[in-house]
Amino acid sequence: MKKLAILCAALTMGMSVSAFVGCNNGAKEKKVMNLSLNPEVEFLLDENDKVVSVNALNEEGNLIVSAEVFTGKTAEEAATLFVEVSKETGFLVSGKVNTGENELEISFSGDTEKAKKLYDDVKGKVEEYFSSENITATIEQAAAITEEKLEELVAECAPYLEEAEIKALEYKELLEKLEESRKETAEFYSQELKNAYYEAKSFVMEQAELQAVKAQADLSTITAGLFDVAYKAYTTAIDTIESTRMTLLVNENSIYQLALKAFREAKADYLNYRNYVASLEETELTTAISEQLASYEGLVNSAETALLQTGENANDALDTVKAQVKTAYDSVVGYIEEYSAKVSQYASEIATKRQEAQTEFFTNFENDYAEAITAAKDNWNAMKTELEQGQQAE
Numbered sequence: 001m002k003k004l005a006i007l008c009a010a011l012t013m014g015m016s017v018s019a020f021v022g023c024n025n026g027a028k029e030k031k032v033m034n035l036s037l038n039p040e041v042e043f044l045l046d047e048n049d050k051v052v053s054v055n056a057l058n059e060e061g062n063l064i065v066s067a068e069v070f071t072g073k074t075a076e077e078a079a080t081l082f083v084e085v086s087k088e089t090g091f092l093v094s095g096k097v098n099t100g101e102n103e104l105e106i107s108f109s110g111d112t113e114k115a116k117k118l119y120d121d122v123k124g125k126v127e128e129y130f131s132s133e134n135i136t137a138t139i140e141q142a143a144a145i146t147e148e149k150l151e152e153l154v155a156e157c158a159p160y161l162e163e164a165e166i167k168a169l170e171y172k173e174l175l176e177k178l179e180e181s182r183k184e185t186a187e188f189y190s191q192e193l194k195n196a197y198y199e200a201k202s203f204v205m206e207q208a209e210l211q212a213v214k215a216q217a218d219l220s221t222i223t224a225g226l227f228d229v230a231y232k233a234y235t236t237a238i239d240t241i242e243s244t245r246m247t248l249l250v251n252e253n254s255i256y257q258l259a260l261k262a263f264r265e266a267k268a269d270y271l272n273y274r275n276y277v278a279s280l281e282e283t284e285l286t287t288a289i290s291e292q293l294a295s296y297e298g299l300v301n302s303a304e305t306a307l308l309q310t311g312e313n314a315n316d317a318l319d320t321v322k323a324q325v326k327t328a329y330d331s332v333v334g335y336i337e338e339y340s341a342k343v344s345q346y347a348s349e350i351a352t353k354r355q356e357a358q359t360e361f362f363t364n365f366e367n368d369y370a371e372a373i374t375a376a377k378d379n380w381n382a383m384k385t386e387l388e389q390g391q392q393a394e
Helices: 005-015 059-067 075-088 112-132 147-157 163-167 171-184 191-216 221-250 255-278 287-334 337-368 370-393
Strands: 031-036 040-045 051-056 103-108 138-141
Touching (some): 031 075, 040 059, 040 075, 040 171, 051 059, 051 171, 059 075, 059 255, 059 370, 075 112, 075 370, 112 138, 147 191, 191 221, 191 370, 221 255, 221 287, 255 287, 255 370, 337 370
Parallel strands (some): 103 138
Antiparallel strands (some): 031 103, 040 051
């Protein structure tokens, strides 16, 4: 969404001093490590390659990150724990492995040479675990996580930042922004909950900026009145976004969460039966067993397709409301643009208002979404228990 140009320039100037400070060659650096085995998980590592935050990159990744504590562990320990939980929950096949199964991809950001060394260390530890558990699997180093990809991630989780602000950030600063946002949503085991948080935070930041500008700018009585009317329409549209999101995507009885529940149930049935089939000897396999496995897989694919379509439809509905927010926002900005030459004087006041808004927002969001936050974790834990018990039963 368009910002007041000079406002953004002022705020960007406030952070540009550090933009020239890059990672020193030869010095230790922070990194991102992604593990993908169908569950996809992102680990942010500090200069000593220890996990400082963990984030699911797809819905199934939420099962992994909600099951164990990864923070504080080394990259090798975190990767080993990742595959341990994957085995316990059936995402890793114990027994006969078919094409496309048990394929672990590991990718890193940062210095190529350091990433290769860390990859070798992580791979070695994971291979030790596979050997001890008699698991047949392949491990590959995926394409590096580029700075362009990091910029995309920051844009997603900090949408209140302008593209120019993000482009001005060095590698280290991108990771700091990413870490800040990931820690805020560390207990949100739902992709849609995280999306809700990031976008709602962006709106709160916008409102703080607009109010700071109004407080400082010398608006005429008439213009100030028009500003208030437009601002009311803007906040009302934002409220509509939040209620629409809750109704369609976040509440446990929303169409998206019901579709996600159906997907979890289908996936649990499939994973349990797949591991049962993998444990059988070739002589024990029958046509009926193979057909049953194919049936379970078909149900998973159908449930996943329905989940994706439901999410797409819900977000299309949100986009319609977002268009109303943009129109209202542009109207608010229109009443203060003629005074924008003065805004650069108030960068510190604006930064203060933004910080105050962030602090209050986090608490409010946790309270407003408490039920959904609890339900998300409980649902993944229930699926984990079902998967573990299913495998034990077999």
